């Protein structure tokens with residue numbers, strides 16, 4: 122079976138955000154081989170402003186799943202973490218977005234890859250540039266470092282602050298015991 126290189130963005134702004142992301146990564150490690158985790162970032166909400174700050178991060182890895190299977194698994198993990206259907210850009214215990222899948226360009230009704238809004242989101246580009254600055258966005262041909270530079274004009278991204286704790290790869294791979302299963 123062919124393995125595919127993927128990048129996912131994770132976000133949480135309800136409940137125990139750090140725990141939600143840790144459980145999500147543990148669940149994801151069942152369907153992908155996680156190779157790198159970014160730092161955690163505390164970020165000001167974008168889109169709908171009247172909601173708590175998010176914790177955001179990015180992970181990379183390899184998987185045998187197709188893009189459609191990966192989306193289905195991501196939605197299942199979001200539901201396991203208690204996500205209720207809300208509104209676009211609204212609060213959630215967990216959001217998983219597929220950013221990149223090899224050099225695939227896909228535009229379907231329910232799945233677009235690369236993620237169509239990643240280029241305008243500091244909360245995605247900052248952690249992605251931390252673990253994969255030279256990765257190419259197949260849509261624009263630019264590196265992630267260049268996309269981040271375009272977004273911030275070389276300055277500091279607004280509303281994206283490094284969070285003092287991080288999630289270690291070994292914690293995720295060792296099988297994390299959730300505090301609030």
Ligand SMILES: Nc1ncnc2c1ncn2[C@@H]1O[C@H](COP(=O)(O)OP(=O)(O)OP(=O)(O)O)[C@@H](O)[C@H]1O
Pocket residue numbers: 192208209210211216217218219220230231232233234235236237238
């Ligand atoms: N690359 C992708 N990764 C995840 N979901 C995607 C992707 N492309 C399209 N979607 C679709 O987007 C739908 C809405 O996702 P979601 O509810 O997480 O939106 P949102 O997080 O509020 O907004 P945004 O999509 O801007 O992050 C999903 O059900 C999924 O079908």
Ligand SMILES: Nc1nc2c(c(=O)[nH]1)N=C(CO)CN2
Pocket residue numbers: 131132133164165166167168169175177209210211216244
């Ligand atoms: N800071 C921040 N803002 C958001 C986020 C997010 O993960 N972080 N997710 C959204 C919908 O996907 C909408 N707005």
